[in-house]
Each structure stands twice: as C-alpha cells, then as structure tokens.
Amino acid sequence: MTAKHRTTGFKGYSVQFSPFSDQLLAAATSANFGLVGNGRLSILNALPGTEGLAPRQQYDTQDGLFDLSWNEAHENQIATASGDGSIKLWDITLNGLPVARWHEHKREVMGIEWNYIAKSTFLSSSWDGSVKLWNPAIPQSLRTFNEHTGCVYASTWSPSQSDQFATCGEDKTIKLWSVNEPNGKSLATFGGHNDQVLSLDWNKYIPEQLVTSSVDRTIKIxxxxxxxxxxxxxGPFEFSVRRVKFSPFSPNFIATAGYDMSASVWDVRNGAVVYVHDLHKEFVFGIDWSLFHPGLMATCSWDEQVHLFQVPVVK
Structure with missing residues (x-):
C-alpha cells in the first residue's frame, strides 16, 4: 500500500528521511517548476501501519527549494537549497524564520548534503559552477571548489573518509575531492558520460564505488x-534518471527516480529491475530509503505528491 501526501501547488524536488527518527521525513518543493514564486519545506510524520503521511510543520520561502539535508549533529535541524542562491537552516521545533542563512552563491543552489562523519560541515553545489564547504556556526563558507565548467547538480560525501566528496555536473564529469587538499584542486576526474551528469551516490558497503545518472539516459557505476x-x-533507457541512491542495507541495490514518472529498484549484480513504483503522474525528482526500516522508501514528484511505500525486502 502507498501512503500519499499532497503538496498542493508545489512541485516536489527532494525528499529525505530523518537520520534520527523512524517516523519523520522532509520534502523540498517549489511553485511553478522552481522558475518563479515560493518554495516550501514540509515536515511529515510517517505514521505506522496503513495510516500514512501526516503534515507536522511547514516553512514557506520567497524562492523555490531544490534540495534539503538533515543536520547530522542536530536532530531538529534541516538545511535547504534555494533558487535565489541562498542556504537556510531551519529548526523544526520553531515556527517562522530560519535560525541561520547564508548567501554566497551567485545562482540557484541545486544540491546540499551534510557530512556523515565530520558532522560539523556540509556542502552546497550550485548553478554558478561552484561547490562550497560550510560550518553552521560560521557566517562565511570555509572553502570554495571551482573546477566544474557548468552547473554542479550534486555533491556527496564519502561514507568512509570524512574529508572526501564527489561532485557531478553539466560539464559531463564526475570529480573526486578532498577538503584537505591545500591547492583546492580535485583528486581525480571521471569523464565517461556523454551528457550532463545529474546525480551520484556512494555505495555504503563498498567505499570505492560510486553510481551516477546522466542526461545520456544511462546509469554508471x-x-x-x-x-x-x-x-x-x-541503459540507455527511454528517459533520463534524475536521482540515484544506493540502499543503506545492502551493497547490491540502487533506487532511481526519473523522467519516466516512476521510481525503480535495481539489482546492480545483473542490471535487473526488481521493483517499480509507478503511481506518480509526473516526473519523479526525489527518492530516499529509510535508515530504520529495510525497503521503506519515499518519493516526491512534479505531480505535487509525496509517496511512502514498502519495497519487498531485497538481500
């Protein structure tokens, strides 16, 4: 059974389960496809059994929201990435305004991710071609990384090395970085896609392994x-895959969300699709796995809905 929550008037761009609670998730959404108008951060309770999703809190912003990340060191805080180039930090126990705000990016912030190991830092990636490193206690960014020649769609931390992260972008490349590299240069560049690279994620069980998705309609490991x-x-598939996520419970499965209006789970050992969620009626932009319940997943879509559903346990 699929639980649904309607984000009326707001297109879904990113959804993420809380790393602290098995009954909380958040969704970043935008009005008018993120081109003009407001954004909204929705905090939802994932209720047990078949009761579904219930709204807990929401925060409206003056510009669209494209991504979010829970603070790994503070169970009630969420950072959001905005179309006006700003980053905001919210406390879900408070109403109204964000508790912190940063605005150094010159264009839309497309991705944001907290460090799983060094929990005092997070990354932002932007249409201005830069990636920035932040500490929520400091008003300015700590470092800026500037090698991509176009939009940087996503940045993601290594699950085993606190200083390493990877990025992907419009220039068709994937880059590996270390925040400790003194000259700020990337450690390696991967250039095997034929078009923009939209998403990437690390395998939590094989720390040397990354998965990427591209406008060239392929997924690569x-x-x-x-x-x-x-x-x-x-691949190649009929449509591009917008987001990829490795399972937190197995090295063998990835979830994808894409322009075919579905979310799928793949067995990377043979390239087979083992599950398809096809109840959305528009592009699916966000997908996440629960860290507490194997196979529990959430998606958000341009059809203005967040879905919560259980995938049969795969091992």
Whole structure:
C-alpha cells in the first residue's frame, strides 16, 4: 500500500528521511517548476501501519527549494537549497524564520548534503559552477571548489573518509575531492558520460564505488581507484534518471527516480529491475530509503505528491 501526501501547488524536488527518527521525513518543493514564486519545506510524520503521511510543520520561502539535508549533529535541524542562491537552516521545533542563512552563491543552489562523519560541515553545489564547504556556526563558507565548467547538480560525501566528496555536473564529469587538499584542486576526474551528469551516490558497503545518472539516459557505476572507465553501465533507457541512491542495507541495490514518472529498484549484480513504483503522474525528482526500516522508501514528484511505500525486502 502507498501512503500519499499532497503538496498542493508545489512541485516536489527532494525528499529525505530523518537520520534520527523512524517516523519523520522532509520534502523540498517549489511553485511553478522552481522558475518563479515560493518554495516550501514540509515536515511529515510517517505514521505506522496503513495510516500514512501526516503534515507536522511547514516553512514557506520567497524562492523555490531544490534540495534539503538533515543536520547530522542536530536532530531538529534541516538545511535547504534555494533558487535565489541562498542556504537556510531551519529548526523544526520553531515556527517562522530560519535560525541561520547564508548567501554566497551567485545562482540557484541545486544540491546540499551534510557530512556523515565530520558532522560539523556540509556542502552546497550550485548553478554558478561552484561547490562550497560550510560550518553552521560560521557566517562565511570555509572553502570554495571551482573546477566544474557548468552547473554542479550534486555533491556527496564519502561514507568512509570524512574529508572526501564527489561532485557531478553539466560539464559531463564526475570529480573526486578532498577538503584537505591545500591547492583546492580535485583528486581525480571521471569523464565517461556523454551528457550532463545529474546525480551520484556512494555505495555504503563498498567505499570505492560510486553510481551516477546522466542526461545520456544511462546509469554508471565507478571505482574511484580507476578514473579511466566505469565498472558497469545500465541503459540507455527511454528517459533520463534524475536521482540515484544506493540502499543503506545492502551493497547490491540502487533506487532511481526519473523522467519516466516512476521510481525503480535495481539489482546492480545483473542490471535487473526488481521493483517499480509507478503511481506518480509526473516526473519523479526525489527518492530516499529509510535508515530504520529495510525497503521503506519515499518519493516526491512534479505531480505535487509525496509517496511512502514498502519495497519487498531485497538481500
């Protein structure tokens, strides 16, 4: 059974389960496809059994929201990425205004992610081509990384190395970085896609492994020790995959959300689709796995809905 919550008037861009609670998730949404108008951060209770999703709190912003990330060191805080180039930090126990705000990016902030290990830092990635490192206690960014030649769609931290992260973008590349590299240059560049790279994620069980998705309608898996070529490729598909996420419970499964209006779970060992969620009626932009319940997933879509559903346990 699928539980649904309607974000009336707001297109879904990103959804994420809380790393602290098995009954909380958040969605970042935008009015008018994020081109003009407000954004909204929705906090939802994922109720047990078949009761579904219930709104708990919401925060409206003057510009669209494209991504969010829970503060790994503070269970009630969420950072959001905005179309006006700003980043805001919210406390879900408070009403009204954000508790902190930063505005250094010159264009839309497309991605934001908290460090899983060094929990005092997070990354933002932007249409201005830069990636910035932040500490929520400091009013300015700590460092800026500037090698991509177009929009940076996403940045993601290594699950095993607190200083390493990877980025992907409009310039068709994936880059590996260390925040400790003194000259601010990337450690490696992977260039195997034929079009913009939209999303990437690390395998939590194989720390050298990354998965990416691209406008070239393929999914690729990489070993960061070998920048010269991918380990595996799936596709080409009929439509692009907008977001990819490795399972937090197994090294063998990834979830995808895409322009075919569905979310799918793949077995990376043979490239087979083992589950398809096809109840959305527009592009699916956001997808996440619960960290507490194996196979529990959430999606958000341009059809103005957040879905919560259970995938049969895959091992």
């Amino acid at each position: 990489w070993d960061i020790r070998n920048p010269r070529g991918q380990v595996a490729m799936f």
